[in-house]
Amino acid sequence: MRVIVQSVDPVRLGFLMALLRDAGIACVLLDQHISAVEGGIGIFPRRLAVAAEDWEAAKRVLREAGEDHS
Numbered sequence: 136m137r138v139i140v141q142s143v144d145p146v147r148l149g150f151l152m153a154l155l156r157d158a159g160i161a162c163v164l165l166d167q168h169i170s171a172v173e174g175g176i177g178i179f180p181r182r183l184a185v186a187a188e189d190w191e192a193a194k195r196v197l198r199e200a201g202e203d204h205s
Contacts, residue, residue: 136163137190139197141180148181151202158196160189 139162142148148164155162165182185193197203 136184137187138165138182138184139190139193140183140202142183143178143180145181148183151183151197154196154200154202155183155185155193158192160185160193160196162193 140148140151142151152162152164162183162185165184166179167181169179169181194203
């Protein structure tokens with residue numbers, strides 16, 4: 136797995152996950168339950184990861200959607 140995006144914005148992460156899944160790319164959201172520890176204040180970024188073999192395709196999907204900020 137490779138992390139493709141980090142963000143504290145759950146709406147953006149949901150959108151990015153939908154983009155990837157619509158393109159047939161499996162993804163997983165890491166650290167999604169950290170809000171229980173942080174009290175929901177949004178200081179710890181969640182990480183969106185894809186399989187290493189899907190990395191290039193995922194980057195292309197995000198770039199085409201204007202969401203590649205690397």
